[in-house]
Amino acid sequence: MKLKYAILLLTLVAFFNGRSQQVIPIETKDFSMVFKTDQNKRLWNVYFGKKLSNLSDYNQIADQYEFPNSNAGIYNAAYTPSGTWSLSEPAIQVTHADGNQATDLIFEEVITTEVDEASLTKIKLVDPIYNLNIILNFKVWKDLNVIEQWTQINNNEDGSIDLKKYASANLYFTNKDFFLTHYQGEYLRELQPVEEKLSQGTKVIESKLGTRAMLLGSPNFMLSFETPSQEDSGLVVLGQLAWSGNYKLEFDIDSHQNLRLLAGINPYESTYTLNKGESFKTPSLIYTVSDKGAGNASRQIHSWAKNYRVLDGNGDRLTLLNNWEATYFDFNESKLSKLIENTSHLGLDLFLLDDGWFGNNHPRNNDDAGLGDWKENKKKLPNGLRYLVKQAKKNDIKFGIWIEPEMVNPESDLFKTHPEWVIKQPERPAKLYRNQMVLDLTNPEVQDFVYGIVDHLFTENPEIAFIKWDCNAVIYNAYSNYLNENKVSQNHLYIDYVHGLYDVLKRIREKYPKVPMMLCSGGGGRADYGFLKYFTEFWPSDNTEPIERIFLQWNYSFFFPAVTMDCHVTHWGKQPLKFKVDVASMGKLGFDIDLSHMSQEDIQFAKQSIQNYNGFKNVVLHGEQYRLASPYKNPFASLMYVNNDKSQAIMFNFLSSNRFMEIMTKRPIKLKGLNPDKHYKVKEINLYNNTKTTINESAVYSGDFLMTVGINPNITGNRTSVILKFEEVN
Template sequence: MKIRYTASIILFLVISYCRAQTIIPIETKDFAMVFQTDSQNRLWNVYFGKKLDNKSDYQQIDKHYYFPSSNAGMYNAAYTPSGTWNLSEPALQVKHFDGNLSTELHFVNVETQIKNEETITKIELTDPVYKLTVVLNYKVWSNLNVVEQWTDITNNENGTIELGKYASANLYFTNKDFYLTHFQGEYLKEMQPTEEKLTQGIKTIESKLGTRAMLLGTPNFIVSFESPQDEDNGLVLLGQLAWSGNYKIDFEIDSYKNLRLIAGINPYESNYSLKKEETFKTPSLIYSISNKGTGLASRQLQSWAKKYRVLDGEGDRLTLLNNWEATYFDFNESKLSKLFKDTKDLGLDLFLLDDGWFGNKYPRNNDDAGLGDWQENRKKLPNGLGYLVKEAKKNKVKFGIWIEPEMVNPESELFKNHPEWVIKQPERPAKLYRNQMVLDLTNPEVQNFVFNIVDTLFTQNPEIAFIKWDCNAVIYNAYSVYQQQNGIPQTHLYVDYVLGLYKVLERIREKYPKVPMMLCSGGGGRADYEFLKYFTEFWPSDDTDPIERIFLQWNYSYFFPAITMDCHVTNWGNQPVKLKVDVASMGKLGFDVDVSHMDGKDLDFTKRAIKNYNGFKHMVLHGEQYRLASPYENPFAALMYVEENQSQAIMFNYLSSNRFMERVTKRPIKLKGLHNDKKYRVKEINLYPDTKSTIDETAVYSGNFLMTVGINPEIDVKRTSVVLLINEVE
């Protein structure tokens, strides 16, 4: 269904009144963002808050706010231009075809499309002097209170224009106080939260790394209104810029203590030229709004992701054994065949062959050679990958493989043959990151090369069932020979690299739509909802110590459903295997272990735990998640996943502090998400051999009791993790 509106019509979403002003509400089930034109047809953001019952009431809003901005320009513009009378941080900076740097935007029309569960509103703005068109797009999933917002910028001028800044979204909030939670970090310490009250001025979170943005920070954020964020209370906006390169998100408190939020591609060294009749589409800002705290906001976003965005988000996931920590680069066919048997013996679905299987002239025996030469290493694998696929199949397990197709070692045939394919300043010494450099994906030849890596693997071995796609380098010395030779400005590189990568992934998914692929990028370097159109899952961090993973996975859960998070049991940490397995079970379970080194009880426990996981993983992957006790506020963490019909749930409880305490959980933990009137039994599973549960399995509790009083999992230094299965009593 398609409905078109102009400033002179009163229809479903647009209300006009005596001064020819137009009102445009962008509504979800519970909230509304309202725009209004003034007498000169400029468009202003006049309201964000609870949706009003009567749409005609929106025309009364503006007269009750008084925020004149003549001292600084356009505080609450729907999309703030620069160079005229605006002195605030702009969303749009343009150098017009004649060199003029000023832009003005006036409202033209609004169009709404309703398709199934999505409503898309397109607001068209134009410069009254120059033929520049800006379309603000708002895609709304009303029942989930989720909005996806982006901008289309079209050049209809008489020549090429240059975009200096081209934000995806420009939001405005008039609440009294604002608290920002953002997630910074470093390698092995990704996704570390910081909450701060925003004060007058601009707080910016950004990346200039080119790739692997989360190495230092993430494009995820939480804005809490009026008070610090709370899991179950308060108005929050939980958002992410869905872009896999450099980003910049500004949070500006203006002179009236209101919040201006401008998010988009980082303009750092990224001026972008548009020829006549060309359109630039910005990446999306995706956000979930809740008036019941971060818990509801994240459940809304997780539900949206599984149903509408993540590849195979409502499907299954394969448990796996990875050879990395068992062999590193030192393996052969015999060692791998033994690991196939271990995979089957543990009860896992898939064996994943990691780094080191390729390169001949420059063999991949460590990380300083061979990357880019994607032929089987004849010494390690004389019979090729086809033999391994068959051997895995004989053991009734699937076979997956690691690649890092965007990168190259200088010690490789690829680099020797095509040095012009590498991003590198021609007059500067090479700067390596982990002994590698980045291929220039702005170049269509390089795009074909990367696509053919994957295509050849599948063409020669069609039963490969999984791809682990790595990316370990950042972009140093940004320069493209291809762009220089084709008259493309070097300032396009950071943007066109990401767009080139998306083109490759689109081709892969067009030909191979269903094969699961993991994003693995030197830790949690590339998890975003543009990439997750093409990938089924991501690797949160190379830090797999279970204590650290409790915190990491907790923080990622604000933005991503468990079905997207790869959580592996490894040799990291000195904690018992039970804690490692229980922590990894709160996502997609995998193992990086040498099974031959496990003692008998550990091995027995692990097999039983994998069997248990296969019994409850439907709740972890597809249920609703509730965070119960934060490890930042307690010496323990607790969270649960509830089946849609509330008949079953799984609860994870972890000791997250190594300080001595006789009994960590001195009080019961209140459960969430159950049916108030249903009856439940609670059973402890994943018990280590020769241990007994302290939980009374015969007791019957009402949902009301479990959510009002709770249950004590009895975490202590001897019971460092407790997994509870909650079943409805018929």
């Protein structure tokens, strides 16, 4: 079976070889992308669309399109070279060993094998003059309609070459009319959607921040064909560049109104030198295709992520209490011990100690000192972390801790001892972001230091059960003393930093493969599938105001499953506790609260809601998600999760507008994802203490009724948050 696809593909290639053309289909269950060579052995992307029944039919596709070359070169190259026959924006731009900047690429071979429950097709292109070859890689999970695409560039020339541009993917779509949804934002307003119809020219989405590269924008995108995006209909490509550094996405409408998509590392200040015999592997563009709208595309990428990418994607998640908003930097053993008791009293799984626990010569009493000095502050914690770990164990809960190991404050022993470890121009004044700078992870010594922070924590306290990994600074004054000393171009900094960070995370996971870790960056600055190989979850935003969180979590839901999203109840917002808990229950539930500031009624409700969450969280974290009513189009939001055998579903409903005339749901909301032939009873859960439901809980509904007619959750000004549980009845 291993060579099944290779044999089939090579048979197809041989069939067309007599016509001096070769056809290469990349097929999922429902869709195909087809490449074809011409008489000069150049490779073209001739089709992207519904899968054809007969392989031989793919040879006829190119003849049906009339797109003259004109003076811009042919647009639909499989991987557009620079400096020769094409004047289009290149996917690859190289300065060869002899200084020549022109590259041509012709097809040499294709091999397809089975790898990790997927098929992997490798297409080899070569320069006919220079000893340079490029491998286009397509890893396909057929049943999920998911493709992971990357490029490998191999230098076999007689000397070093400079890669000036090196895209991960070069896609081409001939469907008429394209609508792009991209996601811009800022701190506390991450992942804000913008949908626009693309017109002739190039739309560029990019980042140059170095770290927290997604803070102001995102490498996530959604392409809708023919019409604006719809939840349950229409052709959609939903994707992400899985890279944790600077990225660049280019959406180019050509003179024939077709779309070229180039995606990869941002080449800004990143010309990369490859010595003779070296290879460069680009990050992956991961995308899924659906002709049933964005909802189906999301479920496909969610399933892929849980099964094949996210660390422990099908595992459980720990509910927790975080001390950050309860204490900020002002705490001691007594305060923390009380919060540990509160964690147990509420019925949560873990206490998370946040920022401020370290630093002695430069105590971490605010964010301007101590970062980098990872020793317990003796004044705050005279008995060290070990005492708190024991307190957690005594209260039958687990203990977790916050770190920010990539960063340093100038006011720290680390900076004063190793100023050369910091990314900074040597002759220019330091530019700080949140009073800190970025450590130079291109340097193996720094990598060892960062790894050692985590390793020391676990060595000294092996019962630590959770890590919150933060990152709050971007890269200013980009310069590496290490690269300079080793005579490596400064243009390697942005790329080698990310590779260095990945290497550290690989080492951590090799020694500590199962410890849950949260990926934090103040918000959406780091939610990507390059990182999520090493992390179990991420922090969507420091903005925990629950109305805002409805919108934020809605936007994240297009690309990430609920099991990856940390959603906390905090003191932000004027909504009642029930509303806050219900919003946070749409992902991995956590609390940032101090029970001493809560009424007994709220404490009682919180305890009950945690029990309720533990009863249904498996449906939320591991079921299929369906977006029912968008808060962008309605004064309310509705979203549901359905378990695998469709015997249970959880429906979340929220009033998201405070306009007087829009404070109720006037019509039923249609459910999705149920079995039309099954029958269900409905029960309202997470009711506040002694509150009665207005839902008829004695009624039995068919799945067909619930999906065709729907149910009204009775959202009103007094019922702003309603969770409904549907269970199959015989």
